[in-house]
Amino acid sequence: MANKKIDSRSVAHWAKRCYLAGRAMMDDTLRPYGIGATQWYILHQLARVGPTMQRDLVESLQIERSTVSIIVANLVRKGLVEQRSDAIDQRQKMLHLTAAGATLWNKLPDLTFIRDIAFNGFSNADIETTVRVLKTATEQLQQRSKGNKS
Secondary structure, three states: OOOOOOOOOOHHHHHHHHHHHHHHHHHHHHHHHOOOHHHHHHHHHHHHOOOEEHHHHHHHHOOOHHHHHHHHHHHHHOOOEEEEEOOOOOOOEEEEEOHHHHHHHHHOOOOHHHHHHHOOOOOHHHHHHHHHHHHHHHHHHHHHHOOOOO
8 A cells, every 4th residue: 555645735734724723723622612613603604694594504504404403402402593484494403502502602702813823923924815716626626526527
């Protein structure tokens, strides 16, 4: 079997390492509040945007439908989120932040400190370039994987 050493000069390697380090810091920060990063993202959506269809979280969080269902069920069990059947399609669930969920949300620390730590010392131009490059690369890969070979 060939030795497939990870290329530490690879953009993908460092993008993933940065994501995982930020995610670990996020989980460490949220642990005392009894929630994880994905639960935080759902609470964030409900607190900032308002009621959201559960199916819409699959695309926005880029996770499987069954995973969203498990995480939402956990938030419902904790009393932080309420699921209501959609008025038009009873099979679909609209998620609402409960009073307990709003109370918890207001107690959670501002997580922008993670970004501040990660990008300390970089110019806005450096950050904008990094975002542009990663965004474009992601879009090109997604377009290609959807069958558009152009």
